[in-house]
């Protein structure tokens with residue numbers, strides 16, 4: 006497990022395997038964030054960096070052997086840009102470029118928490134399933150060279166550990182992460198960090214009237230679970246409820262997905278992952294706010310017991326739902342989770358889900374869509390995401406789209422006849438299960454939850470842990486002063 010410490014030592018003489026130095030471009034070429042660096046290299050560093058065409062663009066990296074000019078044998082120059090997210094990414098990308106190196110120190114200037122967090126998130130690997138020759142391990146010991154207070158490192162560690170917990174869960178193959186297993190992991194972790202937990206099994210779900218979770222889960226030999234995690238603080242004035250989509254594998258059910266859309270559907274529990282990771286982080290930070298987290302866990306598989314297109318479900322809210330497409334299952338488990346969460350009397354419900362391919366069509370791989378039944382709430386969530394460095398964009402819920410969800414047999418259908426605006430129609434479906442007067446926001450992160458492309462910044466391939474930090478930020482925004 007990678008650790009981070011802060012140290013106010015001089016970068017030039019600091020004993021480490023690689024010294025990472027931030028550079029900004031200036032009128033006379035790249036300028037280092039560390040004083041005395043150019044002098045330590047006898048004024049030859051600028052020329053060396055020019056020789057490898059380093060221009061200090063944000064995230065750009067150049068590695069220079071130091072031949073004893075400074076204490077570290079390797080200098081990593083990284084362009085840091087201007088914003089705080091640029092800084093996180095620069096820290097992450099440079100640390101990521103050093104896999105196989107044991108120790109690294111960062112002299113990046115600026116927000117020390119951003120540097121520590123980016124560095125920790127960049128030092129991530131998922132090698133649990135590899136045999137044979139060991140792949141290069143992430144950097145183990147990170148030092149941020151700064152005068153900042155040690156508490157900064159502790160906060161960054163909590164945030165990074167929450168995100169890494171989610172990445173690990175998303176990356177775990179569905180053969181090793183089914184609903185009951187996820188619930189067991191949550192139980193164990195809840196005990197460790199002091200969260201209350203309640204797990205409803207398939208019998209309790211059936212008896213309790215959770216028709217959505219039962220319907221989606223009934224095709225699988227691994228039955229569904231609803232996990233309720235709760236964190237409370239004596240000084241809390243506000244209560245938040247987070248609800249996460251936790252489909253441990255989404256085959257589509259009888260409305261089967263094609264292979265190339267299915268091979269990464271182990272990531273369809275990323276919403277529940279983010280809720281779980283956030284609750285763990287909030288408990289470790291001891292924030293003065295109450296937070297309840299629901300993990301809506303089911304495996305969506307086709308079989309002789311699977312739900313059929315045209316089945317009607319009785320949701321926890323009492324409303325009936327005609328299932329026209331078994332692949333629109335996320336909204337079916339969330340409708341139960343949202344209705345149940347409303348019973349906690351929260352000041353705000355936020356659900357998080359890898360809900361629609363339409364999110365990716367609308368906003369691309371890296372930007373989540375945020376929808377809400379209240380403009381202020383939507384803006385608050387977008388602002389919290391931005392502050393956390395997680396791209397998110399507000400989207401509307403146009404009234405005219407509701408009509409398409411009318412069903413000839415039930416109160417509502419789970420599929421809109423038009424694919425256009427699919428992210429919005431999914432959210433409009435969910436909105437029907439939010440009681441009047443309850444503030445609610447929905448985050449669709451189908452793209453951001455899983456990186457199918459190459460690593461970038463502090464984001465690895467595979468599970469990203471997206472939106473975990475946004476939820477923690479929302480809890481901070483509702484904490485007592």
Ligand code: BES
Nearest residue numbers: 273330332333334359360361362363451
């Ligand atoms: N889990 C998928 C959405 C998804 C797609 C997540 C791509 C991540 C990447 C969801 O359950 C789904 O299948 N949605 C359908 C809804 C449709 C049937 C209305 C979709 O987006 O195609």
Ligand code: MN
Nearest residue numbers: 255332333334
């Ligand atoms: Mn689906």
Ligand code: ZN
Nearest residue numbers: 252255273335
């Ligand atoms: Zn799904």
